[in-house]
Amino acid sequence: MNKKIAVLGAGSWGTALAILAARNGCQTLLWGHNPKHMALLTQDHENKRYLPGWIFPENLTITSDLADVSAFCNLVLVSVPSHAFKDTLIKLKTHLSNGLQIAWATKGFNPDNGSLLHEVVADIFSPQTPAALLSGPSFAAEVAAELPTAITIASSQPDFANHLADILHSERFRTYTNSDLIGVEVGGAVKNVMAIAAGIADGLGFGANTRAALITRGLNEIIRLGVKLGGRQETFMGLAGLGDLILTCTDNQSRNRRFGLALGQGKDTAAAIQEIDQEIEGISAAKETFLLAKKYGVDMPITEQTYKVLYEGLTPLAAVQNLLAREQKAES
Numbered sequence: 414m415n416k417k418i419a420v421l422g423a424g425s426w427g428t429a430l431a432i433l434a435a436r437n438g439c440q441t442l443l444w445g446h447n448p449k450h451m452a453l454l455t456q457d458h459e460n461k462r463y464l465p466g467w468i469f470p471e472n473l474t475i476t477s478d479l480a481d482v483s484a485f486c487n488l489v490l491v492s493v494p495s496h497a498f499k500d501t502l503i504k505l506k507t508h509l510s511n512g513l514q515i516a517w518a519t520k521g522f523n524p525d526n527g528s529l530l531h532e533v534v535a536d537i538f539s540p541q542t543p544a545a546l547l548s549g550p551s552f553a554a555e556v557a558a559e560l561p562t563a564i565t566i567a568s569s570q571p572d573f574a575n576h577l578a579d580i581l582h583s584e585r586f587r588t589y590t591n592s593d594l595i596g597v598e599v600g601g602a603v604k605n606v607m608a609i610a611a612g613i614a615d616g617l618g619f620g621a622n623t624r625a626a627l628i629t630r631g632l633n634e635i636i637r638l639g640v641k642l643g644g645r646q647e648t649f650m651g652l653a654g655l656g657d658l659i660l661t662c663t664d665n666q667s668r669n670r671r672f673g674l675a676l677g678q679g680k681d682t683a684a685a686i687q688e689i690d691q692e693i694e695g696i697s698a699a700k701e702t703f704l705l706a707k708k709y710g711v712d713m714p715i716t717e718q719t720y721k722v723l724y725e726g727l728t729p730l731a732a733v734q735n736l737l738a739r740e741q742k743a744e745s
């Protein structure tokens with residue numbers, strides 16, 4: 414397979430995806446924004462900061478110069494955090510625009526206005542630019558370890574989704590295609606809010622029953638917002654919805670769940686962020702989801718309470734008590 418791909422973002426997920434593509438036989442370029450960090454990756458042939466223990470395949474090369482991307486190929490997979498997504502695409506455009514095929518693995522909203530990331534892609538490049546999102550239950554370290562994983566590749570352009578699936582698919586990394594870009598985006602972004610909430614409940618000492626209730630009612634919130642934004646209900650029962658929600662709410666590899674655990678155990682937000690020392694996408698997603706819910710009149714009580722803990726100083730215990738005090742009603 415003489416295929417090429419440039420991965421933008423040398424964190425845990427971009428590094429894992431670059432290693433995956435290289436193992437699949439792709440000539441792979443991994444770009445990171447920090448020259449000193451990328452020099453270490455070049456020197457060490459591994460990412461000791463974000464994905465230690467996984468030596469890079471020989472067909473994976475490192476750069477901190479975006480100009481190298483346009484000379485390398487026109488297929489780009491963006492895996493920077495949501496707060497860096499728009500700026501990274503703006504920088505990319507100065508080097509590559511014509512013929513660009515872009516995918517992204519970022520889970521979140523555009524922090525400027527809560528828009529979905531496919532809208533950022535369309536605004537910066539074009540609505541006709543081949544675009545796809547990669548999302549689903551996938552911890553980077555397990556992908557690097559080649560533990561069986563299944564993810565969704567969502568695009569309104571099926572040929573492009575299939576092209577990307579061909580490049581990334583393997584026995585241990587199963588790719589499923591989906592035409593519901595909005596549903597997959599909302600599922601991947603809002604599951605991080607629910608993971609914080611589930612972590613808070615566990616950190617407070619509540620049990621498995623509580624966690625199951627939060628996951629179930631959290632899925633209900635995600636579906637309500639996702640359908641309102643144009644997603645298909647069935648998408649949220651799939652890998653990018655229920656699958657990723659269960660994974661992130663129940664396993665301590667999740668940064669979002671661990672962040673919630675720390676809050677529930679009494680740490681303040683700053684201390685919890687410092688302790689985790691990696692991206693916690695649910696913090697910004699909690700605000701963006703809360704604002705979207707208000708804008709579209711969608712009842713999202715778990716999201717609202719999580720937002721109030723993170724942005725209004727509500728204590729974790731008071732947040733759970735507020736949820737428990739809600740009036741009895743028919744399940745919907």
Ligand SMILES: NC(=O)c1ccc[n+]([C@@H]2O[C@H](COP(=O)([O-])OP(=O)(O)OC[C@H]3O[C@@H](n4cnc5c(N)ncnc54)[C@H](O)[C@@H]3O)[C@@H](O)[C@H]2O)c1
Pocket residue numbers: 422423424425426427445446447463492493494495496497501518519520521551552553554690691692694
């Ligand atoms: N880590 C996982 O298991 C995993 C799995 C699936 C999806 N994701 C998603 O991947 C995205 C990237 O997160 P991650 O897990 O790799 O985070 P990370 O904390 O592991 O790494 C973050 C990376 O972003 C870089 N970065 C920070 N600010 C930047 C900027 N302004 N411009 C460019 N790069 C910048 C950092 O240098 C670092 O390399 C997130 O949206 C996350 O939800 C992560």
Ligand SMILES: O=P(O)(O)OC[C@H](O)CO
Pocket residue numbers: 520549550551552605608657660661666667668669670692693694
């Ligand atoms: O560590 P988290 O909570 O950002 O979760 C990582 C991935 O999104 C899991 O699918």
